[in-house]
Amino acid sequence: MAVYTEVAPEAAQALLNHLNLGTLQSLRGIQGGIENTNYFATTDQGEYVLTLFERLTAEQLPFYLRLVKHLAAAGIPVPEPQADAQGQLLHSLHGKPAAVVVKLAGQSQLAPQAIHCAQLGRVLAQMHLAARSFDMQQPNLRGLDWWNDTVPAVLPYLQAPQQELLRRELAFQNELAASASYRALPASAVHADLFRDNAMFEGERLSGVFDFYFAGVDTWLFDLCVAINDWCIDLATGELDTPRVNALLRAYQQVRPLTAEEQALYPALLRAAALRFWISRLWDCHLPRQASMLQPHDPTHFERVLRARIARPGAITAEHGFATP
Structure with a gap:
């Protein structure tokens, strides 16, 4: 989250009036993240998050908003988008697409332990199963096609070994994506960005998952590996923490056991998840946009993660309870 477009309280109040959400009491820009303009908006009726979309178009956004609405109806703890009198979830502010969602209670757990990872794994599996009945289609816009388009733009900024x-x-992942085993992986709309700062806890209880604006149709295994690469690692080294991984995987598989194809491709998809975020952080670092409060993430973190996943595929598979292919 960041602030690219300054929103005056009067403009925010006009949108809140349109949604019948009460009188604005405070409006505060949210620091962190890189894609959209975000504010906390507190009214006499509740607490909300106001988002102005800086890259996503009005044509793309119904997918994200309807997905979250669908998950909320299935009982998944997500920040439900607020509709106007005509049932519309997508609105406009300062000439940009906008949405208002309920603010989740609690705070992010930035040093997750096994108990937090287990809850995340259970909810992630429930999200995947619930998304099977979501009938809108949109590809993962930060998936393989975007990797292929973006890598040539960032290569000039790197040293030869990088x-x-x-x-x-990238060549490995292109070959993998063309394989029959990859095409057999189950898929649906997925979060695709479920880092530890995109979930909220009240004490040790997971109170919700948010920020679905990278969601798209992709494999469930990729979505799972994105989460593992953030929730279950040593941040200093990028190495996986086996107790946390196993807690997350056990809880996930109690809801939805992994298929044989998923177990076989698990190490490769951990690499794919690391590659995706290395590329996007390189893009944001070397080709940034201007924004108030913008703080790009360090791309070298996911370079470390990727190197660590490449180095130990057999050990990863064995330590996490899967048979070595």
Whole structure:
């Protein structure tokens, strides 16, 4: 989250009036993240998050908003988008698409332990199963096609060893995506960005998952690996923390057991998840947009994560309870 477009209280109040959400008491820009303009908006009726979309178009956004509405109806703890009198979830502010969602209670757990990872795994599996009945289609806009388009733009900023790693891993992932085993993986609309700062806890209880604006149709295994690569690692080294991984995987599989194809491709999809965020952080670092409060993430973190996943595929598979292919 960041602030690219300044929103005056009067403008926010006009939108809140349109949604019948009460009188604005405070409006505060949210620091962190990189894609959209976000504010906390507190009214006499409740607490909300106001988002202005800086890259996503009005044509793309119904997918995200309707997905969250669908998950909320299935009992998944997500920040439900607020509709106007005509039932519309997508609105406009300062000439940009906008949405207002309920603010989740609690706070992010930035040092998750096994108990937090287990709850995340259970809810993630429930989200995947609930999304099977969501009938809108939109590809993961930060998926393989975007990787292929973006890598040439960031390569000039890298040293030779990084360039070689990036080219080699991209070739590996293209070959993997063309394989029959990859095409057999179950898929639906997925979150695709479920980092520890995109979930909220009240004490040790998971109170909700939010920020679905990278969601798209992709494999469930990729979505699971994105979460594992953030929730279950040592941030300093990028190495996986086996107790946390196993807690997350056990809880996930109690709801939805992984298929044989998923177990076989698990190490490769951990690499894919690391590659996706290395590329996007390189993009944001070297080709940034201007924004108030913008703080790009360090791309070298996911370079470390990717190197760690490449180095130990057999050990990862065995330590996490799967048979080595």
